[in-house]
Amino acid sequence: MDLDLLEERYQQLTVELHPDFYANASKRQQQQSELASTVLNRAYNTLRNPVARANDLLPRLAQGAALDERQLPSGFLMEMFGLQESLDELLESGIPEEIAQTRTDLTERHATLISGLALHFAEAEATAPPSTLQTLQTDLNAERYLHRLLERFPV
Amino acid sequence: MAYSEKVVDHYSAPRNVGSFMKNDDAVGTGLVGAPECGDVMKLQIKVENDQIVDAKFKTFGCGSAIASSSLATEWVKGKTLDEAMTIRNTEIVEELSLPPVKIHCSVLAEDAIKAAIADYKSRSAASAD
Numbered sequence: 001m002d003l004d005l006l007e008e009r010y011q012q013l014t015v016e017l018h019p020d021f022y023a024n025a026s027k028r029q030q031q032q033s034e035l036a037s038t039v040l041n042r043a044y045n046t047l048r049n050p051v052a053r054a055n056d057l058l059p060r061l062a063q064g065a066a067l068d069e070r071q072l073p074s075g076f077l078m079e080m081f082g083l084q085e086s087l088d089e090l091l092e093s094g095i096p097e098e099i100a101q102t103r104t105d106l107t108e109r110h111a112t113l114i115s116g117l118a119l120h121f122a123e124a125e126a127t128a129p130p131s132t133l134q135t136l137q138t139d140l141n142a143e144r145y146l147h148r149l150l151e152r153f154p155v
Numbered sequence: 156m157a158y159s160e161k162v163v164d165h166y167s168a169p170r171n172v173g174s175f176m177k178n179d180d181a182v183g184t185g186l187v188g189a190p191e192c193g194d195v196m197k198l199q200i201k202v203e204n205d206q207i208v209d210a211k212f213k214t215f216g217c218g219s220a221i222a223s224s225s226l227a228t229e230w231v232k233g234k235t236l237d238e239a240m241t242i243r244n245t246e247i248v249e250e251l252s253l254p255p256v257k258i259h260c261s262v263l264a265e266d267a268i269k270a271a272i273a274d275y276k277s278r279s280a281a282s283a284d
């Protein structure tokens with residue numbers, strides 16, 4: 001997605017919907033512009049975050065087809081649990097280089113998963129085979145676990 | 156969000172944290188994750204003559220998940236496997252006064268109990284062969 005274009009359109013619409021323009025308008029019009037602003041902000045926040053965008057888009061692509069929202073790559077849960085456990089030790093022992101390295105590795109893995117989403121989406125939009133949709137769902141499921149791990153690092 | 160007193164109690168002094176040896180034949184291990192948030196929980200039971208004699212857990216998750224699993228280990232102890240199977244997340248919700256947004260945290264604990272029992276059963280069936 002073209003993020004610059006998104007930003008540009010968002011700014012433009014924000015200005016158009018600005019309450020100042022409606023200072024002399026009817027109560028009804030004022031309310032409508034407020035409502036439109038809320039919708040605009042929600043849409044913007046969803047669109048600019050690739051994971052939120054994917055989570056929003058997938059059910060639309062699936063068109064009611066049931067996707068397994070629990071499915072994870074095989075062995076993934078066990079691995080995540082193991083990583084959580086070793087992170088306990090790591091964060092406690094506090095060797096800064098090791099913490100930084102683990103963080104970099106996990107960040108990369110998370111980023112790879114997210115860029116993979118974009119590819120799968122392109123594929124799904126073109127042909128939408130159910131298996132691609134489930135792959136996307138599985139990736140999105142996995143994303144949350146990686147996200148949780150990353151949240152544990154001190155900022 | 157404010158946690159209930161009981162959640163705080165379990166969260167600040169969790170019962171039965173730890174692990175049993177996974178490959179001990181008397182042990183069943185349930186490892187589950189919450190798809191909603193990416194939290195993970197491991198709950199283990201030690202079984203003698205179809206009765207759960209001990210339980211341990213380790214949870215990487217929110218306070219409600221930690222409290223739910225801590226409570227779950229307390230509840231399963233002394234129960235038979237069949238009795239433990241009937242524990243519902245709604246009972247955990249009630250006991251801990253969990254708000255609606257935290258219901259999935261209690262589901263995690265129910266799932267973990269069931270997974271631990273299933274693991275124990277499948278392993279004891281396998282070792283009986």
Ligand code: FES
Nearest residue numbers: 192194217220260
């Ligand atoms: S928020 Fe994830 S288990 Fe409670």
